Amino acid sequence: MLACYLLTLAPGVTFWDAGEFIAAAWTFGIPHPPGTPIFVALGHAWVLALGPLLGVARAMNLLSATATAAAGGVTAWMFVREGNRAETALERGEHETRAWRAVAAALCAGFMASAWANATETEVYAVALLHGALMLACAAKAGDEPSDDASRWTFATAYAMLLAPAVHLSVLVVAPAAIALAARERGGRWHLRRAAALFGVLLVAAGVGRVSASLVAVGIVVILLSVTARERSMKLARVAALVTLAAIAASALLIMIVRARHDPAVNQGNPSTFSALGDVVARRQYDVAALWPRRAPVWLQFANVFQYVDWQTALGWGDGVFTSPLRVAATLAFALLGVVGARALRRDSRRLGDAMLVLLVCGTLGVAVYLNLRAGASLGWGVLPDSTPHEARERDYFFVYGFWAWGCLAACGAMAVVRARGWSPRLAVLLALLPLAGNWRVMDRRREPERDAAERVAHAILESAPRDGVLFLAGDNDSYPLWYAQEVEGLRRDVSLVTLPLLSAPWYSKEVARRTGLQWNADEQISGTNWRHEQQAALIARAARKAGRPVAASPLLTIAERALLGSEWSLAGVDYRAGAAAGASDAAAVIDGQATAPWGRLIPETTGSANDVDGAPRTMLGLLQCPRLAVAAGLAPARGDSLEVRCNFR
Helix, strand or coil, X not given: CHHHHHHCCCCCCCCCCHHXXXXXXXXXXXXXXXXXXXXXXXXXXXXXXXXXXXXXXXXXXXXXXXXXXXXXXXXXXXXXXXXXXXXXXXXXXXXXXXXXXXXXXXXXXXXXXXXXXXXXXXXHHHHHHHHHHHHHHHHHHHHHCCHHHCHHHHHXXXXXXXXXXXXXXXXXXXXXXXXXXXXECXXXXXXXXXXXXXHHHHHHHHHHHHCCHHHHHHHXXXXXXXXXXXXXXXXXXXXXHHHHHHHHHHHHHHHHHHHHCCCCCCECCCCXXXXXXXXXXXXXXXXXXXXXXXXXXXHHHHHHHHHHHHHHCCXXXXXXCECCHHHHHHHHHHHHHHHHHHHHHHHHCHHHHHHHHHHXXXXXXXXXXXXCCCECCCCCECCECCCCCECCCCCHHXXXXXXXXXXXXXXXXXXXXXXXXXXXXXXXXXHHCHHHXXXXXXXXXXXXXXXXXXXXXXXXXXXXXXXCCEEEECCHHHXXXXXHHHHXXXXXXXXXXXXXXXXXCHHHHHHHHHHHCCCCCCXXXXXXXXXXXXXXXXXXXXXXXXXXXXXXXXXXXXXXXXXXXXXXXXXXXXXXXXXXXXXXXXCCCEECHHHHHHHHHHCCCCCCCCCCCCCHHHHHHHHCCXXXXXXXXXXXXXXXXXXXHHHXXX
């Protein structure tokens, strides 16, 4: 598994959160809420050790590959161990069969599209997957022991749950399956008090992750009630031990306070106080959805889940987000294998089979219900009103735990089919490797356009910026790769980066003022602005001009957004530069031929396969095509309307 991850590993920075996470690990900083301090601390140690040998970006990508492969190893160990301890009669060769089944389960789960995608770039979900696998392993050990002897492994399972908020709260998706494993003995007897205690721990962990004192209190009450009167003498000791574990685990979050007070380069949310720390951990910066009302029709939310299901086994056999008969056939075949495998696994090891089913349900339908996502990035168009908000990107990575369980069950189904036919158990591994064949082409991050697209975009936007300029950016994909380029590569640190959407958060406006030295009245109202981030952007641009610093804008910004920042815009390289203050002129943008012509020769036409789900590489590279198009068509000095249409910036 690890070998395949290494062969498809991204050689450098990729789009979305990767650039931010790499920069945060390198600077021991604080990425976007909830901050993931253990992931960052692990990443910092990892790049200090391997960065000089491999390069910082490649080393962080290797961390994801190693963590996902290790999760596969833990999964295989659990399947071998559970199968060998099952109480069914062991036939000749049964141990070997179960060993091959364990290998097949790990490989099939690891080559599901969402797990594989997380394994080949810098992504917190890879480390979170390993954390979840270790939680299940501790729970399996707890269930192996009699009730009186299981305390250490029960506590280990509880500690893994309590540590989840400092790794990533998504790990708690695994907790119900861990409870099912820990609370059941090999003989089938349930330990309800152990289940209740771990459920209370789950509530405490969720309360810490949501910064909800009431949820923490309810969890403690559940833990207290799980101890019977007969064990009253042990009640205080057990509760005290669990409270101590919770305090130790929660203390990992204090890493962010310590680091924020040193103001690292990546310091999202600036959690330098306990109040600010609570805001970061609880993700109050974002519009965290409640369970109700639903932010999209329920049928569409579940349709999104099934769309992501269709991507898992043979994503490369369709046309990106659009499926094909062959891909549907592969999906249905694996769904059927999952059903067969669930029945076979429950016959052999009832508690492991039940735990995998719990993980499958919680990791798919449960996640869909809890997250209450908007309409998917590629679903609902033409059905919902055009004004309906959609997710900014595909969110299949949220469901990776459920797809991991599906891969394990499908492998068990393949083994059941092979055994029924009397074939060698090794053939089950070949059947389970269908996702390897179906996903390889689209999971290979060494191929263009994804291979170095993020780095090319970051370098082009930064190098096009004017000296000592204040460069306004539109979002994740024109911000995070630039953060990486500045902090890790040391490129163009004279340029001050300002990400417009973040200006809606007061802490970010203060950060921009603190780091640029610019001064403005944050409460001043600017005509023509409807949102706080627009108002703050206009004020920052005005302050920059007053300080004699040029104002530039990413090609991702719209005409309306640029109008708030300045006027008399010209395209110089791949960035826009303002020639005058906002409102001074309504002249349309023109092309600075002298500054742009070299970029027209440096940036070739986008190449590579379009058969991918994430269109960010091709979209972002497309934004860099305007210099080439301008030079090729002889547009300079073209009027702004021609510039926008021909270059297709939006």
